[in-house]
Amino acid sequence: KNQVEQSPQSLIILEGKNCTLQCNYTVSPFSNLRWYKQDTGRGPVSLTIMTFSENTKSNGRYTATLDADTKQSSLHITASQLSDSASYICVVSGGDSSYKLIFGSGTRLLVRP
């Protein structure tokens, strides 16, 4: 069964600290993996997208890594800011249809001053 699992479910950190969010997937065949940031009550906004051959991709203070062998990805946030408080969703494309995305349930991050 194609699944995407994220951990932790929620996380609280102090402003300025770093954190790492995890994503494990069992989607096969694999096409690409995306990380989205979703502010409360808003649509998800893309942070990074990585294909099979990419190991890391950065977008400002966000750095995503991908290990296609172990089917794991991580999203590292450096020098967190209050505006980083949001849900972070790992999404994998592939499986039995190239049109569809398989979503993780997200990690809710709260950055406190």
Added chain:
Amino acid sequence: SQTIHQWPATLVQPVGSPLSLECTVEGTSNPNLYWYRQAAGRGLQLLFYSVGIGQISSEVPQNLSASRPQDRQFILSSKKLLLSDSGFYLCAWSARSTGRATNYGYTFGSGTRLTVV
């Protein structure tokens, strides 16, 4: 540049009333269009997707329906809303492709918060 518009942003409807949510995309042609629902604290669930005018695929049996009367317009409807239809509805689009492309542009709208009372 491509943009996606979704409205209304919030909606409160009584049980048994009809529903119509609209989504339009600008700046692209022949997009794939999607409707998702997100329950509180849960992941996104794909409801419908469309690869062309009049072509609708339903992912889960439910009280909702979708239509695509124009290339860049996607509508989510219900004849009679249920309490369980409450949630956050998101429209999305991706570039049309053939075969198994490895890199889609996949963009979400801003969402509609539906509360059925």
